[in-house]
Amino acid sequence: MEVLKVSGIGEKYQSQNGEVTALSNINFSVEQGEFMSIVGPSGCGKSTLLSIIAGLLKPTEGTITLNGKLVSGVSPQVGYMLQRDNLLEWRTILKNILFGLEIQKKLTPENIAYAEHLLKTYGLYEFKDKYPSQLSGGMRQRAALIRTLATNPDMLLLDEAFSALDFQTRLAVTDDVYTILKKENKTALMVTHDIPESISMSDRILVLTRRPGTVRNIHTITFDMEQRTPLACRSHIQFNTYFNTIWNELDVHV
Template structure:
């Protein structure tokens, strides 16, 4: 498989009232086509900053990010970004919310609307298309937010603590839902999370960052036994505990 994201020697500095702060330094790794990769690290190590740099929303101080061989120099239609909160507008129906990205990109064609309806149907939200966000459960709202991102047909999905606002039981179920959708749609995904178990259960590889200034301490390839790979079943794999302890040891501090 080819690399779809290449991150070369990324560094990030910014000014504060206390002077210059180095957030990230010498970050380098690649992401394969169709891979699900997670980034974990101590609080304040620059995980979300790195995701913003990959998305093109924030310019790095040093280094570069390539997406399909092209340097990222601003927001890219190849990249979809899903945040911690679903950011659904309460005054718009679910269908209207799903179409928002297309409206912004001026791509609201009849074909695009049909594609949006097909995604809603495939992933169990078609009958709620005329409902409002307040009428949906937390997990359904996250599904709607993901469909809103998918309908613009990005090649890469960035998920920034996308499940942390949910209660634990809902979060486990949504992990399975979102993972299945991403694999079904054959998307490449990068997840930032503070939850080690979540990173192992969903990922092909886990990038472990050091405390600030964030740098890559270790990249763990996750290989779990079992006939079927889902986040929930992954937690039952015999190798799971070993990966958890290995990553925890690398972090040194609570995440």
């Protein structure tokens, strides 16, 4: 089943110095339960595309449909994860996790119970009355994910969600997030500049061209293994083949 459909998206920026075409004619769709990544050279409009899909930005051309409905403005069906965890330091972990529900005025006993259930399942329940500064970087990122999941979105958008973490934490957190998303059976779309990260997590990878960004290619990533985890993928023999293919397509010049 198709969760997200992006058709004919184009985006032009207006600035004092003139007009910039950031994206042009982008078409793709994401299936239920799929993990898809978007990679592309820096400045190709990856994050702009994600903002458009989230409803934060209006596209100049084209439409976004989510579960068959046209997107206009921010939809509660979409969860968005940013580069930093953005936990509010004046709120306890529990209050931080309930933030999205509070904004959407959905603080019902059932929803609170669901958020607490997520905290318990993912080992943060005993920290619920602590403040963000008392948690490690990995735990903070997990709390941010739970904050997004608490509103029960159909689709998750990850905007360079791990690039603020140091490398070791990042490997652990990607494994963590991947497992959680698969367990909750969430559809996800991730923007990243990190090719290995996208290969290790994705079912499909969309490669964008340099500006104005258009779809260059979409790769299906499959690994010959029983229980796929990002960390295990990294040491798999097919990993380098995928890396070289995508690297060549990105056409990076220094």
